[in-house]
Amino acid sequence: MDQKTYHSRSQRQTQELGEDFAAMLSVGDVVALEGDLGAGKTEFVRGVCRFYNVEDIITSPTFAIINQYDGTTSGGSAVKIYHVDLYRIDTPAELRSVGFEEMVNAPDAVKFIEWPEKAGPGLPERRWTVTIETDQSDEDARLIHINSPLAVEQLS
Numbered sequence: 058m059d060q061k062t063y064h065s066r067s068q069r070q071t072q073e074l075g076e077d078f079a080a081m082l083s084v085g086d087v088v089a090l091e092g093d094l095g096a097g098k099t100e101f102v103r104g105v106c107r108f109y110n111v112e113d114i115i116t117s118p119t120f121a122i123i124n125q126y127d128g129t130t131s132g133g134s135a136v137k138i139y140h141v142d143l144y145r146i147d148t149p150a151e152l153r154s155v156g157f158e159e160m161v162n163a164p165d166a167v168k169f170i171e172w173p174e175k176a177g178p179g180l181p182e183r184r185w186t187v188t189i190e191t192d193q194s195d196e197d198a199r200l201i202h203i204n205s206p207l208a209v210e211q212l213s
Contacts (some may be wrong), residue, residue, distance in 0.1 A: 064192065065199040071097045071189070073200055075104025078187070084136050085164050086206075087181050089173035096199035097199050101189065102140050102169050109136055109167075114165075118142040118171075122155045137166035143175035152179060 065071040078101075082088070089097045103115045108156030115174055118124040119142050126138040139160050146152050161168055173180050183206045192198035 058202045060202060063203070065097070066195070066197065067077075067099065068100045071100040071199060072104035072107065075101040076108045078203060079105040079157075079167075080110035080131075082167050082185070084130065084134075086163060087170065087184040089169045089180065089186045090171045091157045091173065092171075093191070096117070096189040096191065097201075098171050098187075098189055099140075099197065101187065101201070102138075105167070105169070106138055109138055111138060115140070119144060121147070123160060126155050136164075137163065139163070139166050139168045141168065141170045141171065143172040146172075146175045149177065150178075151183060152176065155168075158213065165181050191198055 063074050065074055080113045090101070093100050098101060099115065099117045103211060106115050106126055109130065111126040111128040113126050115126065116124065118140050122142060122145065126140070128136050128138055130136050141157070141160065146155070157176065161170070161179065161181065170176060170180065186201040186204040190200050192200050
């Protein structure tokens with residue numbers, strides 16, 4: 058799989074796509090989440106967290122920078138889900154101060170990073186990329202593009 062595009066007509070469908078996507082992930086994976094403010098990135102992560110049986114309320118990490126959730130894999134193993142929002146990060150020092158390097162390299166977690174361009178070289182080359190954009194024909198609908206790590210490596 059290199060790139061697939063999905064059409065979501067509601068928040069619920071975006072969550073369902075996130076849940077389906079989570080089934081393709083492995084613990085340790087990094088997912089770059091791209092999209093404008095309000096595009097549906099947190100809704101997508103809500104679906105992922107449902108797949109991993111997270112019981113917490115899933116919120117946007119805009120002010121917290123990093124939200125951590127505890128879940129379980131389909132096999133019953135513990136897994137952490139990090140949901141990171143780098144929108145308010147402006148310098149490499151700020152990135153270091155929030156523990157980004159340790160978090161992104163955590164082998165026991167799946168990591169979702171909003172505004173990944175702010176991570177600069179701290180973002181691993183091997184990663185998934187999910188881009189969510191408003192469908193120009195319907196402002197409530199979204200186009201969700203998913204690039205596998207293989208597609209990202211081919212671009213490098």
